[in-house]
Amino acid sequence: MSDQTVTLTIDGVEVTVPTGTPVIQAAERAGSVVPHYCYHPGIPSRPAQCRMCLVEIEGQPKLQPSCVMVAQDGMIVHTQSEQALDARRSVIEFLLLNHPLDCPICDAAGQCMLQDYAYETGQLSSRYAEPKLVLGRDRIADDILYFADRCIICTRCVRFMEDIAGDNSLVVAQRGHKAYIDTFPGKELDHAFRGNIVDVCPVGALVHEDFVFKARAWDMDTAPGICSGCSQGCNIDVNVKENQVVRVKPRFNADVNGYWMCDEGRRHLVMVNRGLRLDVPMIRRGDDLEAVTWSEAMEWIATAAPWGGGGTAIVDPRLSNETLFALRGLLDAMGIAGGGYRMPRGEEVSLAGLPMLKLREERAPNGAGAELFGFSEIEELPDIESGQALVVAGDRLLDAAPHYGTQAGFYVYLGTHLTDAARCASAILPLAGAGESDGSFVNFDGLVQRFHQAMQPPGVSRPGWMAINRLLRQVDADRPPVRDVVAAFDAMAAGTPDLKGMTWRGLGLKGAPVRAARTATGA
Amino acid sequence: MGYPHSHELEVGTILSRHFGDESARRLETWQEYGGYEALRAAVKMDATEITGIVKDSGLRGRGGAGFPTGLKWSFMPQEPNGPHYLCCNADESEPGAFKDREILRWVPHLLIEGCLIAARAIRAEHVYIYVRGEYFPYTRILNDAVVEAYEAGYIGADILGSGWDCELTVHIGAGAYIAGEETGLMSSLVGGRAEPRVKPPFPAQSGVFGRPTTVNNVETLAAVPMILTEGAEWYRQWGTERSPGTKLWCCSGHLERPGTYELPLGVPLRDIIYDVCGGIPGGRKLKAVIPGGSSTALLTADELDCASTYEGMQEAGSSLGTASPIVMDEDTNIVRAIRRTAEFYAHESCGQCIQCREGTAWVAKILHRIETGGGRLADIDTLYDLCEQLTGRTICVLADSVVFPLRSSLDKFRADYEALIGGRP
Numbered sequence: 010m011s012d013q014t015v016t017l018t019i020d021g022v023e024v025t026v027p028t029g030t031p032v033i034q035a036a037e038r039a040g041s042v043v044p045h046y047c048y049h050p051g052i053p054s055r056p057a058q059c060r061m062c063l064v065e066i067e068g069q070p071k072l073q074p075s076c077v078m079v080a081q082d083g084m085i086v087h088t089q090s091e092q093a094l095d096a097r098r099s100v101i102e103f104l105l106l107n108h109p110l111d112c113p114i115c116d117a118a119g120q121c122m123l124q125d126y127a128y129e130t131g132q133l134s135s136r137y138a139e140p141k142l143v144l145g146r147d148r149i150a151d152d153i154l155y156f157a158d159r160c161i162i163c164t165r166c167v168r169f170m171e172d173i174a175g176d177n178s179l180v181v182a183q184r185g186h187k188a189y190i191d192t193f194p195g196k197e198l199d200h201a202f203r204g205n206i207v208d209v210c211p212v213g214a215l216v217h218e219d220f221v222f223k224a225r226a227w228d229m230d231t232a233p234g235i236c237s238g239c240s241q242g243c244n245i246d247v248n249v250k251e252n253q254v255v256r257v258k259p260r261f262n263a264d265v266n267g268y269w270m271c272d273e274g275r276r277h278l279v280m281v282n283r284g285l286r287l288d289v290p291m292i293r294r295g296d297d298l299e300a301v302t303w304s305e306a307m308e309w310i311a312t313a314a315p316w317g318g319g320g321t322a323i324v325d326p327r328l329s330n331e332t333l334f335a336l337r338g339l340l341d342a343m344g345i346a347g348g349g350y351r352m353p354r355g356e357e358v359s360l361a362g363l364p365m366l367k368l369r370e371e372r373a374p375n376g377a378g379a380e381l382f383g384f385s386e387i388e389e390l391p392d393i394e395s396g397q398a399l400v401v402a403g404d405r406l407l408d409a410a411p412h413y414g415t416q417a418g419f420y421v422y423l424g425t426h427l428t429d430a431a432r433c434a435s436a437i438l439p440l441a442g443a444g445e446s447d448g449s450f451v452n453f454d455g456l457v458q459r460f461h462q463a464m465q466p467p468g469v470s471r472p473g474w475m476a477i478n479r480l481l482r483q484v485d486a487d488r489p490p491v492r493d494v495v496a497a498f499d500a501m502a503a504g505t506p507d508l509k510g511m512t513w514r515g516l517g518l519k520g521a522p523v524r525a526a527r528t529a530t531g532a
Numbered sequence: 533m534g535y536p537h538s539h540e541l542e543v544g545t546i547l548s549r550h551f552g553d554e555s556a557r558r559l560e561t562w563q564e565y566g567g568y569e570a571l572r573a574a575v576k577m578d579a580t581e582i583t584g585i586v587k588d589s590g591l592r593g594r595g596g597a598g599f600p601t602g603l604k605w606s607f608m609p610q611e612p613n614g615p616h617y618l619c620c621n622a623d624e625s626e627p628g629a630f631k632d633r634e635i636l637r638w639v640p641h642l643l644i645e646g647c648l649i650a651a652r653a654i655r656a657e658h659v660y661i662y663v664r665g666e667y668f669p670y671t672r673i674l675n676d677a678v679v680e681a682y683e684a685g686y687i688g689a690d691i692l693g694s695g696w697d698c699e700l701t702v703h704i705g706a707g708a709y710i711a712g713e714e715t716g717l718m719s720s721l722v723g724g725r726a727e728p729r730v731k732p733p734f735p736a737q738s739g740v741f742g743r744p745t746t747v748n749n750v751e752t753l754a755a756v757p758m759i760l761t762e763g764a765e766w767y768r769q770w771g772t773e774r775s776p777g778t779k780l781w782c783c784s785g786h787l788e789r790p791g792t793y794e795l796p797l798g799v800p801l802r803d804i805i806y807d808v809c810g811g812i813p814g815g816r817k818l819k820a821v822i823p824g825g826s827s828t829a830l831l832t833a834d835e836l837d838c839a840s841t842y843e844g845m846q847e848a849g850s851s852l853g854t855a856s857p858i859v860m861d862e863d864t865n866i867v868r869a870i871r872r873t874a875e876f877y878a879h880e881s882c883g884q885c886i887q888c889r890e891g892t893a894w895v896a897k898i899l900h901r902i903e904t905g906g907g908r909l910a911d912i913d914t915l916y917d918l919c920e921q922l923t924g925r926t927i928c929v930l931a932d933s934v935v936f937p938l939r940s941s942l943d944k945f946r947a948d949y950e951a952l953i954g955g956r957p
Contacts, residue, residue, distance in 0.1 A: 055730075056727075056729065056730070056884060056927075057730045057927065058884035058885055058886075058927065059885075059886055060885050060886055060887055060925055060926060061886070063925060070924075071924045071925070072924070072925060074730065077730055096921075096925055099887065099921040100886050100887065103886050103887055103889075103890035103891055103894070103921075104886060104890065106890050106894060107890070136910075136914050137894065138898075138901070138908075139894070139897040139898070139901065142893075161886065162883060162884075162886075162889065164884075181725065181883070183883075184708070184710075184725075184880075184881065184882050184883045185878060185879060185880070185881035185882065185883040185889055185892070185893065186878065186881070186883065186889050186890060186892075186893040187883075188883040188889070
């Protein structure tokens with residue numbers, strides 16, 4: 010028995026945990042998940058008010074809330090005893106008394122802790138013969154709806170705002186069975202991280218207005234992604250229905266974003282791919298751009314491009330490492346050194362209760378990755394010398410002067426949108442947009458993180474690394490093929506001193522720091 | 533009802549001697565009556581000495597739980613490491629209880645003196661008296677007394693030239709029963725919602741502003757000055773070994789002479805009702821009495837021979853609580869009385885714990901339905917089951933408070949329920 014750990018028995022399983030661990034977390038280690046509502050591992054305050062996590066502890070006359078009971082040496086805990094199960098059953102019965110049972114139209118259905126536990130306790134009929142209390146619904150923030158009748162007053166939302174956001178605009182109004190959540194008189198819920206209250210809501214009481222009635226939980230596909238809204242690199246789950254992003258939720262990563270993300274990030278992926286998308290390669294025939302197959306485009310570029318002739322490159326900090334690395338290879342072959350990227354910027358927003366997480370000033374996910382592959386930040390678009398080669402990848406050039414790039418001798422545009430500046434190119438290669446491909450980013454802190462494809466890119470668009478490696482093989486048939494993202498990443502890691510030793514599979518979903526990799530290889 | 537009450541059983545020496553005497557509210561008169569002599573003695577004693585005397589007296593908390601006062605004081609950290617606070621709980625909200633009101637109203641200086649002595653015993657630098665919001669006329673009386681005491685140097689810097697400083701603030705609640713629960717009171721005092729919290733940490737570890745705090749009831753603190761001047765043995769001449777001293781009884785309901793009486797602990801409940809309070813008007817029979825305020829179990833006419841002590845009432849299956857018997861005569865509709873009680877607790881539930889928030893309201897609705905003729909026999913089983921679900925599973929005891937009168941009424945007056953239900957299954 011050390012000072013740092015305690016050993017206790019939970020449901021017959023002996024488990025050793027650090028001193029100070031609450032019983033509910035020790036139980037999880039022992040393989041017993043204790044149902045709970047008000048407890049949330051990411052919210053420091055623990056009012057122990059939902060009384061759902063009550064467990065039996067031998068020697069204690071009453072059931073104890075496992076979220077605040079600290080594990081002690083020799084404690085014997087029963088999470089599934091008759092008494093504990095009875096208490097849990099009764100909490101569910103109480104919660105369902107005035108609950109509208111509107112699961113068929115509730116956005117939380119299928120992902121609802123009340124629904125889950127109600128099924129688990131198996132109460133098919135109600136003893137409640139009284140009229141239900143009706144509280145109605147309210148718009149609690151500009152973009153968040155509050156369904157008071159579904160609310161179980163666990164106060165997670167209020168405590169997220171207080172403890173993490175450091176904002177006291179959200180309160181419990183009234184008391185007892187008439188209590189509901191509301192904004193404090195005269196205050197507005199307008200914090201940049203307010204959207205997290207929807208995620209912490211264990212039922213369907215808080216819903217984003219842009220998600221309401223859009224998709225059932227079981228109709229959505231989910232892929233693990235990295236938010237591309239800023240350089241924080243928040244881990245996200247991308248919820249997709251019929252190839253459309255309907256919702257973005259934070260995915261837990263203790264080192265990057267905890268359980269949270271900002272509202273701008275939530276909206277980012279829903280909007281960033283909108284607009285007139287490129288969906289087929291195009292090459293210039295006189296004044297016209299002609300849609301062609303990838304093979305035709307590759308052949309045409311391989312022939313027409315001034316290989317080794319030098320020129321200018323503009324890339325984008327939203328491109329993946331794999332694409333940027335492949336671009337480096339393409340630019341080398343074209344004799345273009347360096348290259349610039351433009352970093353979109355915005356106001357930084359921080360969280361009072363969690364300093365590591367910010368909406369960062371750099372509003373793109375991969376500036377650090379661009380630097381890693383030899384690109385440097387530029388403020389203005391470079392002037393293009395007449396007759397020179399120009400490669401633009403990712404940057405939409407929305408602020409470019411009319412006919413920007415037409416003076417170039419050869420101009421290849423790799424991107425997602427058919428903008429005016431793209432129309433000036435000699436050849437256009439359609440790339441997969443955010444959430445449409447696998448890849449990796451390096452966040453502000455030097456952490457390399459994987460993201461996965463959540464939906465299909467339009468038409469025959471391809472991930473950048475795939476398109477560029479195909480082009481390079483067109484020029485040099487001896488180059489080894491890069492068949493998938495695993496090969497693309499591993500080739501990149503092998504060819505980049507800062508990433509040496511990293512592999513796609515080894516990276517996993519938690520990421521690894523650039524610097525640690527460098528230390529590990531002694532480079 | 534005017535004062536003084538007079539009955540041979542009444543003691544009237546400690547708390548209620550000056551009830552009814554408006555001049556006692558004024559410092560000048562109060563000093564003539566010997567006021568603040570105990571404080572003069574206390575400033576010459578150290579904390580341990582004061583606590584020792586109160587421990588020896590056996591004084592138990594008068595707020596309802598009956599915890600030994602001296603013992604509670606001794607839980608405060610002994611080594612000074614920052615501010616300590618004393619909270620006087622004057623949020624008297626238990627239906628049936630009106631004893632603290634009488635102290636605030638007639639002898640505010642007695643309370644102030646008790647507060648200061650207790651503050652010295654727990655090394656508190658600030659006393660907060662949290663007064664029930666509805667008690668504004670009595671708050672005014674208390675405030676006048678506090679001003680006088682400040683001017684006379686009984687409160688503030690260098691009290692009575694002893695070099696000891698202690699401030700006192702009167703805080704008025706906003707009218708919530710649950711603010712009378714000690715952790716709810718402290719939360720409300722510092723600007724939060726009046727919501728009880730899980731203990732530990734206990735107030736002596738972390739209370740007002742996160743500092744060690746003791747919360748004492750008005751009547752408890754008002755008993756302290758006389759204990760200090762007259763001694764523990766003197767106090768023990770009344771009451772029993774485990775329940776020493778005197779107690780204010782607030783008797784209400786169907787009584788000839790309802791009112792507040794100071795009686796030694798241990799007088800049989802029957803004598804309080806029939807002797808002190810003159811029995812039931814019109815010679816009607818007693819049906820039930822809720823002996824300790826609305827959150828205690830009902831006793832029937834056959835159960836009145838219990839001693840009015842903490843232990844005696846417990847043996848009788850109820851509780852001394854705040855010593856506030858509500859007497860109901862034979863014409864009382866018990867279901868209606870319990871429904872009204874349940875409605876009170878449903879209204880006053882803070883709403884944190886799900887059992888209490890939903891359960892108390894459910895109980896009230898079922899009782900209302902039975903009372904108005906819509907009851908079913910199955911409702912009685914449901915009510916019994918709810919008694920189980922509402923007991924011992926919540927942060928504070930508000931949910932338990934509705935169970936005591938409810939379960940005892942179901943046990944003892946089931947026929948009344950069945951009569952209203954009329955046999956519907």
